[in-house]
Amino acid sequence: xxxxxxxxxxxxxxxxxxxxxxxxxxxxxxxxxxxxxxxxxxxxxxxxxxxxxxxxxxxxxxxxxxxxxxxxxxxxxxxxxxxxxxxxxxxxxxxxxxxxxxxxxxxxxxxxxxxxxxxxxxxxxxxxxxxxxxxxxxxxxxxxxxxxxxxxxxxxxxxxxxxxxxxxxxxxxxxxxxxxxxxxxxxxxxxxxxxxxxxxxxxxxxxxxxxxxxxxxxxxxxxxxxxxxxxxxxxxxxxxxxxxxxxxxxxxxxxxxxxxxxxxxxxxxxxxxxxxxxxxxxxxxxxxxxxxxxxxxxxxxxxxxxxxxxxxxxxxxxxxxxxxxxxxxxxxxxxxxxxxxxxxxxxxxxxxxxxxxxxxxxxxxxxxxxxxxxxxxxxxxxxxxx
Amino acid sequence: xxxxxxxxxxxxxxxxxxxxxxxxxxxxxxxxxxxxxxxxxxxxxxxxxxxxxxxxxxxxxxxxxxxxxxxxxxxxxxxxxxxxxxxxxxxxxxxxxxxxxxxxxxxxxxxxxxxxxxxxxxxxxxxxxxxxxxxxxxxxxxxxxxxxxxxxxxxxxxxxxxxxxxxxxxxxxxxxxxxxxxxxxxxxxxxxxxxxxxxxxxxxxxxxxxxxxxxxxxxxxxxxxxxxxxxxxxxxxxxxxxxxxxxxxxxxxxxxxxxxxxxxxxxxxxxxxxxxxxxxxxxxxxxxxxxxxxxxxxxxxxxxxxxxxxxxxxxxxxxxxxxxxxxxxxxxxxxxxxxxxxxxxxxxxxxxxxxxxxxxxxxxxxxxxxxxxxxxxxxxxxxxxxxxxxxxxxxxxxx
Numbered sequence: 001x002x003x004x005x006x007x008x009x010x011x012x013x014x015x016x017x018x019x020x021x022x023x024x025x026x027x028x029x030x031x032x033x034x035x036x037x038x039x040x041x042x043x044x045x046x047x048x049x050x051x052x053x054x055x056x057x058x059x060x061x062x063x064x065x066x067x068x069x070x071x072x073x074x075x076x077x078x079x080x081x082x083x084x085x086x087x088x089x090x091x092x093x094x095x096x097x098x099x100x101x102x103x104x105x106x107x108x109x110x111x112x113x114x115x116x117x118x119x120x121x122x123x124x125x126x127x128x129x130x131x132x133x134x135x136x137x138x139x140x141x142x143x144x145x146x147x148x149x150x151x152x153x154x155x156x157x158x159x160x161x162x163x164x165x166x167x168x169x170x171x172x173x174x175x176x177x178x179x180x181x182x183x184x185x186x187x188x189x190x191x192x193x194x195x196x197x198x199x200x201x202x203x204x205x206x207x208x209x210x211x212x213x214x215x216x217x218x219x220x221x222x223x224x225x226x227x228x229x230x231x232x233x234x235x236x237x238x239x240x241x242x243x244x245x246x247x248x249x250x251x252x253x254x255x256x257x258x259x260x261x262x263x264x265x266x267x268x269x270x271x272x273x274x275x276x277x278x279x280x281x282x283x284x285x286x287x288x289x290x291x292x293x294x295x296x297x298x299x300x301x302x303x304x305x306x307x308x309x310x311x312x313x314x315x316x317x318x319x320x321x322x323x324x325x326x327x328x329x330x331x332x333x334x335x336x337x338x339x340x341x342x343x344x345x346x347x348x349x350x351x352x353x354x355x356x357x358x359x360x361x362x363x364x365x366x367x368x369x370x371x372x373x374x375x376x377x378x379x380x381x382x383x384x385x386x
Numbered sequence: 387x388x389x390x391x392x393x394x395x396x397x398x399x400x401x402x403x404x405x406x407x408x409x410x411x412x413x414x415x416x417x418x419x420x421x422x423x424x425x426x427x428x429x430x431x432x433x434x435x436x437x438x439x440x441x442x443x444x445x446x447x448x449x450x451x452x453x454x455x456x457x458x459x460x461x462x463x464x465x466x467x468x469x470x471x472x473x474x475x476x477x478x479x480x481x482x483x484x485x486x487x488x489x490x491x492x493x494x495x496x497x498x499x500x501x502x503x504x505x506x507x508x509x510x511x512x513x514x515x516x517x518x519x520x521x522x523x524x525x526x527x528x529x530x531x532x533x534x535x536x537x538x539x540x541x542x543x544x545x546x547x548x549x550x551x552x553x554x555x556x557x558x559x560x561x562x563x564x565x566x567x568x569x570x571x572x573x574x575x576x577x578x579x580x581x582x583x584x585x586x587x588x589x590x591x592x593x594x595x596x597x598x599x600x601x602x603x604x605x606x607x608x609x610x611x612x613x614x615x616x617x618x619x620x621x622x623x624x625x626x627x628x629x630x631x632x633x634x635x636x637x638x639x640x641x642x643x644x645x646x647x648x649x650x651x652x653x654x655x656x657x658x659x660x661x662x663x664x665x666x667x668x669x670x671x672x673x674x675x676x677x678x679x680x681x682x683x684x685x686x687x688x689x690x691x692x693x694x695x696x697x698x699x700x701x702x703x704x705x706x707x708x709x710x711x712x713x714x715x716x717x718x719x720x721x722x723x724x725x726x727x728x729x730x731x732x733x734x735x736x737x738x739x740x741x742x743x744x745x746x747x748x749x750x751x752x753x754x755x756x757x758x759x760x761x762x763x764x765x766x767x768x769x770x771x772x773x774x775x776x777x778x779x780x781x782x783x784x785x
Contacts, residue, residue: 026540031628032628033626046547047709047710137706138619138704138705138706139703139705140444140702141443141702141703144444144446145444148445210617214707214711366709366710367544367627368620368626368706369708371626
């Protein structure tokens, strides 16, 4: 990595007899912009960082191990806690893995309910990302505007499954409840309003001069590096790699739906910089709105859940399932030994691999840029450790 | 002050009291009133108002429980902070740690000595008034740096060093933007500067010539940076440095830092009003000394408090700049620009020693046109938001 102008100056000052000392900073686990309990050990020379080493493990709750004791059905509420910002996707991942193990067919309406819930959740997760990202850059007003919209989605999801954060909505073989009466009208009314709110949001902050200057050309990730570091989801697409599990390895009913996969174009700087990662989420919210409209229109009638025995005992074997979570490709691996408890469960999450790239991108960045980088990668602490 | 007391005596107040006693008592009472009655209340109410205004802009309620509309919230907060334990970290340099907030408060309270609230209400009309303000507000840097160093916390240290770099840098464009006014008036005294302006906008120095017009904007920007306000609030950048130099402070010391911050905002407004906006000048409406003082005070207060509101508005609107951007804005743009301004004003003063009436009216028109354009933009966005609710799109003819 070449030295920036400032670093060269520091070096020159050092050779002229001015001593500068490297400072070790401890960022987190309790720091306002580490989004939970992440910790970074920063070696900094003044404001410029030499390196930032992520230290994970502060939120480890042995969720994978718990699955071996509570059974297939009983594990569902625990999956909510894997990524509490986008719990629907974890529900969906686990139920899909179990269905693959047991060879269960989900009724069509059940699949539609799942996709509607998941896409609503994707919008709410991205709204949280957008709000906190802007908050980390130092503007407060857009944060509240984003959360106002998120509240409306929380209300809709509460109507659907009785919970606002940890939904526990899906079951092995379908979903717990059908949509409430007149739900489609209320969702459509919300989408109508939300599209305009998103335009207003873009007017207000997305192309604000200071905001763009803070994010453009910061911590750009080239497509090769993104693939090598196993970035997934919006982070990968921001680097210009058009890969979306929903489109390239379709599950559920995504094959029948029409949507685009936005990729980073380096709108204001280089491809894959912090701004691309930010604007990627804004574009994805628009695509989610499209998907939701189609789902509500095409939804068939029928049961929402297949007949699954209360003592679910899939035959011995294993299953690996991928879902496109709000944070990208999320893998669920379940091994069955023929009893009613899973033999092993393994969850592969996007935040964990996103954490590893911070180490590589941080040298030469300023501390303020590190804050922007962490939030632009959309790292959610419980998803890192599980 | 003395003239005010003189006029009171000639109008028949204080009959039978020796003149010197009246002077001394008047000075003491006024200083106490300014410090206790005015400064503390203004910065206290400003904390409440900022939270309310901010909340309104963000679609929230803000504090509304203590007193009508939550008006007494600042008193409740103050009482709460007074009762908190005064923690001093074990490894901190305890003497410096305890001293730092007082230096910050000293820096901002002393500036009120030369703030001209009306033609008579000023504690001391020093002949170096405006230089005195810039000098004592620099004391704040010392306090902040002290707080950052003594806390023995690396985040505090970074905050303190950022504050030092920022305030010292931005003092240069701020100082250079004061100079055009000093060139025009030939005096450094606050009252002297106001006395040469009139009550009507075309007689304010902001519209005097194009250079002072520019100096006004440069001064406001640098003053925001000096007061650690968004978009230049890096020293206490919450998302980066936890709380910057106040990270380790609790209780009343913490209170003092914020008292100084909000008090500083008012000083910024007062200095802008004095230099550029005609100060306390009012049209000749009354001869009664008390009534006149009251009207002048109100004029000055409203003008200066308006800039406090603008600063709140800016804070609710803009994100924060990065530290290198902050420095490049200052050294690459503001400093050369304010130098050019100074030279331009010097040339202007040589060309038109008595001032140019045409330029004055032209600049006033420019100012009015800018305001008109601004309100048009606001009206357009309001209209567009309304049209959007109906689902149509409208494109700005101006943007």
